Amino acid sequence: MSERRPFHRAQPRTWWAQKPYLAYTVRELSGVAVAAYGAILLAGLVCLWRGPEAYATYLRLLGSDVAFVVHVALLAVMLWHVLTWFQILPKTMPKLILRGQQVPQRLMTRIALLAAVACSAGLLIVVVAIGALS
Amino acid sequence: MSPSIPSHPAPKRAMAPVFWLLFGAGGMLSALFGPALIVLTGFMLPHGWGLPARFADYSHVLAFARHPIGKLVLLAVIALFFWHGAERLFLTLKDMRVGTLLMLRLMTYGVAAILTLVTIALLMAIGF
Numbered sequence A: 001m002s003e004r005r006p007f008h009r010a011q012p013r014t015w016w017a018q019k020p021y022l023a024y025t026v027r028e029l030s031g032v033a034v035a036a037y038g039a040i041l042l043a044g045l046v047c048l049w050r051g052p053e054a055y056a057t058y059l060r061l062l063g064s065d066v067a068f069v070v071h072v073a074l075l076a077v078m079l080w081h082v083l084t085w086f087q088i089l090p091k092t093m094p095k096l097i098l099r100g101q102q103v104p105q106r107l108m109t110r111i112a113l114l115a116a117v118a119c120s121a122g123l124l125i126v127v128v129a130i131g132a133l134s
Numbered sequence B: 001m002s003p004s005i006p007s008h009p010a011p012k013r014a015m016a017p018v019f020w021l022l023f024g025a026g027g028m029l030s031a032l033f034g035p036a037l038i039v040l041t042g043f044m045l046p047h048g049w050g051l052p053a054r055f056a057d058y059s060h061v062l063a064f065a066r067h068p069i070g071k072l073v074l075l076a077v078i079a080l081f082f083w084h085g086a087e088r089l090f091l092t093l094k095d096m097r098v099g100t101l102l103m104l105r106l107m108t109y110g111v112a113a114i115l116t117l118v119t120i121a122l123l124m125a126i127g128f
Helices: A021-050 A052-062 A065-092 A105-133 B016-047 B058-066 B068-096 B101-126
Strands: none
Touching (some): A021 A052, A021 B101, A065 A105, B058 B068
């Protein structure tokens, strides 16, 4: 009987920490930072539910030096996520053809990044405007 | 004699597209608004930068969380961010062969599912 025995090349267990896979690993684990930020917001929701005292504690912790450093790190990873997310975007989409020419992937990434900048900046401007008018 | 058409049982539907959709939605939401949200809740609200001092007040934020639109925003941001992280972590740990698939699913999708339910419960408990 011929049993299928495909060849498996030996691979070190830490392949994901080595080039060229490291960039992939870093990109995928940026999702953990996104989830961690969600957890910070969820903690705020818990404190909001528990009452004014718990919420005051949450705000004080959010204003601490440690929280500041954590948020700087989260922001850095989030920006890396934004960049890589839109680098992947054209690869996950069907080919876009305009006037018989395929739209280059770099151009799509660039336009999507501009849209992301517009969304984030727009949100901050709206919030600041609401604050100024209220 | 007419050829008989072989009848196959209906294919088993995979759950993967559901997780993929949640992953994509969370990834897009965080890519478009994530940086602004971190700047807002991490720097501006606690330090009062660019905002009136009472903007982060308990009553103010409570009113936001009690409004239906505020609830929807909070649920979308928190739950979808969890599902995005869960999918990426699951696939990475699977590639790293850290454990059995069931264990990895419980660690990632399971946690995201529980935290989504907790978020919904909190938003309901906070009231309207």
